[in-house]
Amino acid sequence: MTGVDTGRETSHLGGRLITGPDGDPRLIGIRCLDCGTGAFPATDYCPGCGSGSLEDLPLPRAGTVWTYTVVYMGGYGSIVADPPYATAFIELDDGTFVHAPITGCDPESVRVGMEVALTTVEAKENDLGITLTYAFEPAVGRERGVGS
Amino acid sequence: MSDKVAVLGAGVTLFERRATRRLDEMASEAVSLALRDAGLSYGDIEVAFVANAYRSGSAPIVFYKLSRTGIPITHIDIACASGTRSIQLAGHLIASGAYQTCLVVGVEIMPGGMVPWPIDPETVSLYHEMMFDTVTGLLTMPGAYAYKAVRYMHDFGATPEQFAQVAVKNHRNSCLNPNAMYRKEFSIEDVLGSRMICYPLTLFQCCANSNGAAAVVLSSETRARRHTSRPVLLSGWGETSMRFDPVDPVESHLSEGDTVAAAAGAYEMSGTGPGDADLAQVHDAFSAAEVLQIEALGLCGKGEGAAFTAAGETEIGGSVPVNTDGGLMGCGHPVGASGCRMVAEVFRQLKGQAGARQVEGARLGLVQNSGLGASNVLVLER
Structure with a gap:
C-alpha cells in the first residue's frame, strides 16, 4: 500500500491513486475494452460483463455530491477523520461514481449537488500501512476546473 | 410431474437480545412448533435446509439431536436473505416433483456488537478492498441506507420525520x-x-441484533390437501443477487432495482400484482429501507412511500399493512432466522391466526427479504 515513485508520478493504494511531481492527485479506474464499462475502483474483471480485457482509466478530478451521509456512530473508526465525518457518492464530470470521504468543511454543511474536487489526506496510523489516501473537498469555479 | 407449493406450518421462537438457549435448542423448538402446526412428524420430512450466517456446519449441528432420518440436509447462507432463499429452493424442489415435503429452519446466535465481516486477509483477497473502505470510514451498514435516504429526501421532498414513522409503527x-x-x-x-x-438515521431507526429461530414446513399442494381443504400456497417467488449495471451506476449502488426485478419474477410466476396484496413483510433493517422496499414492490408509486407511510397506509388497519409482527425493527434481527420469521408471519395472517395483529380478510401477502445485495420476493396466497 506504500507509494511507488517512478520519478514522474507516485502510485498509492495499489495503483488506485497517483500523485504527480507537484502532488496533484488522480484516481485510476478501469474501462472495459469489450463493453466499454467504466468503474472505480479498478477490478480484475469487468463488473458489467466479466471480461478480463481492461485498461486503466484516469478519472476527472471534479464532480458533484450525488448523495452523502454524516457518520456519527456505526463506523469502525476512520483513518481520515474522527466522527462526525461526511462520506459521499460523487458523480465525477465523466459520469463515473466514486465513493469517498468529504473533507475540508463542516460535515453537516455537505449537500446533494455540492461541487467537489479530489484531494489527498495524510492517513492516521493504521495496520494496513496506508500513509496517504484521498477524499473530496468543496471546490468551485476555476479551482474546480483544474485538471478535469 | 410438477405440483404447486404449499406452506403447511410455521413456528417462531422468542427472539431475545441475549441468547438463553443454544443454537440447536432454539432450532429444535422452532421445528417442533412448525411440525405440530403442520400436523406432520419429523419422519414425514423428505429434505431439509438450515438458514444460518454465522455458524459453519449448521446442518449437522441443528439436526443431530432432532433426528437422524438420513434425509438430505443442507446449510444455506446468503446473509440476511438466507431464510427466504432456503424457502425458495424448497419451492423449486417441490414444484419439480423431486420431493413432497421440505423443512426450512432459520436460526442464529449473533456475535456481539456490530456485525463483523466474516473474512480475513489470509483467505480472502477481497479483504483488502473491504478493509480500505472500512478504515476510511466508507463502509457502514446504516450508511448504505442513509445514502439512499438522503438522495430520496432530495429527489422527493421526504422528511426525516416520515422515515421515523416506520420505526414508530x-x-x-x-x-x-x-x-x-x-x-x-x-x-x-x-x-x-x-x-x-x-x-438521517437515528438509533431507533436501525434494527438490533437478536437471537432466535423460525421454521417453515412446505409441501406439495397435493400433500397439503390431505391436511387442509384451504392450504396457503407459495404461488410465486423471484430471486436476485448483487448486480452491477454498466449503464447506470445509480442502479448498482443506490437503488432497490434488485427488489424490482425479484418482484417482477414473483408477480409473473403467481399471476398477481401489487394491487392484490393485503399485507407485506419487508426488510426494514433501517427505517428508510422499508419506504424504498414498499415502492420497489409497487405497493405505492415511486417517491410516494414516505408520505404513504406517514399517512398510516401501512399501519394495521391501513390499506396495506407492512411488518405486522414488528419487522426487523421490533423483533430484532437474528440474521438466518429473519426470512423464515417473515414467511411465518404472512402464513399466520393468511390463516387468520394472527390474534391482536390480524389483518382482517387477508388473502394474499408478500415477503421481501434482503441480504448482501440479494433480494428475495415471495407471494403467499390462500
Whole structure:
C-alpha cells in the first residue's frame, strides 16, 4: 500500500491513486475494452460483463455530491477523520461514481449537488500501512476546473 | 410431474437480545412448533435446509439431536436473505416433483456488537478492498441506507420525520407479538431524539441484533390437501443477487432495482400484482429501507412511500399493512432466522391466526427479504 515513485508520478493504494511531481492527485479506474464499462475502483474483471480485457482509466478530478451521509456512530473508526465525518457518492464530470470521504468543511454543511474536487489526506496510523489516501473537498469555479 | 407449493406450518421462537438457549435448542423448538402446526412428524420430512450466517456446519449441528432420518440436509447462507432463499429452493424442489415435503429452519446466535465481516486477509483477497473502505470510514451498514435516504429526501421532498414513522409503527406492532424482542412503544420524538447514527438515521431507526429461530414446513399442494381443504400456497417467488449495471451506476449502488426485478419474477410466476396484496413483510433493517422496499414492490408509486407511510397506509388497519409482527425493527434481527420469521408471519395472517395483529380478510401477502445485495420476493396466497 506504500507509494511507488517512478520519478514522474507516485502510485498509492495499489495503483488506485497517483500523485504527480507537484502532488496533484488522480484516481485510476478501469474501462472495459469489450463493453466499454467504466468503474472505480479498478477490478480484475469487468463488473458489467466479466471480461478480463481492461485498461486503466484516469478519472476527472471534479464532480458533484450525488448523495452523502454524516457518520456519527456505526463506523469502525476512520483513518481520515474522527466522527462526525461526511462520506459521499460523487458523480465525477465523466459520469463515473466514486465513493469517498468529504473533507475540508463542516460535515453537516455537505449537500446533494455540492461541487467537489479530489484531494489527498495524510492517513492516521493504521495496520494496513496506508500513509496517504484521498477524499473530496468543496471546490468551485476555476479551482474546480483544474485538471478535469 | 410438477405440483404447486404449499406452506403447511410455521413456528417462531422468542427472539431475545441475549441468547438463553443454544443454537440447536432454539432450532429444535422452532421445528417442533412448525411440525405440530403442520400436523406432520419429523419422519414425514423428505429434505431439509438450515438458514444460518454465522455458524459453519449448521446442518449437522441443528439436526443431530432432532433426528437422524438420513434425509438430505443442507446449510444455506446468503446473509440476511438466507431464510427466504432456503424457502425458495424448497419451492423449486417441490414444484419439480423431486420431493413432497421440505423443512426450512432459520436460526442464529449473533456475535456481539456490530456485525463483523466474516473474512480475513489470509483467505480472502477481497479483504483488502473491504478493509480500505472500512478504515476510511466508507463502509457502514446504516450508511448504505442513509445514502439512499438522503438522495430520496432530495429527489422527493421526504422528511426525516416520515422515515421515523416506520420505526414508530413497527415498534408499536411488536407490542402485539409475544415473540418480538422489543415489545415497547416509542413516540416519534423518542425515535428522532435517539442518538444520530448516520444522518438521517437515528438509533431507533436501525434494527438490533437478536437471537432466535423460525421454521417453515412446505409441501406439495397435493400433500397439503390431505391436511387442509384451504392450504396457503407459495404461488410465486423471484430471486436476485448483487448486480452491477454498466449503464447506470445509480442502479448498482443506490437503488432497490434488485427488489424490482425479484418482484417482477414473483408477480409473473403467481399471476398477481401489487394491487392484490393485503399485507407485506419487508426488510426494514433501517427505517428508510422499508419506504424504498414498499415502492420497489409497487405497493405505492415511486417517491410516494414516505408520505404513504406517514399517512398510516401501512399501519394495521391501513390499506396495506407492512411488518405486522414488528419487522426487523421490533423483533430484532437474528440474521438466518429473519426470512423464515417473515414467511411465518404472512402464513399466520393468511390463516387468520394472527390474534391482536390480524389483518382482517387477508388473502394474499408478500415477503421481501434482503441480504448482501440479494433480494428475495415471495407471494403467499390462500
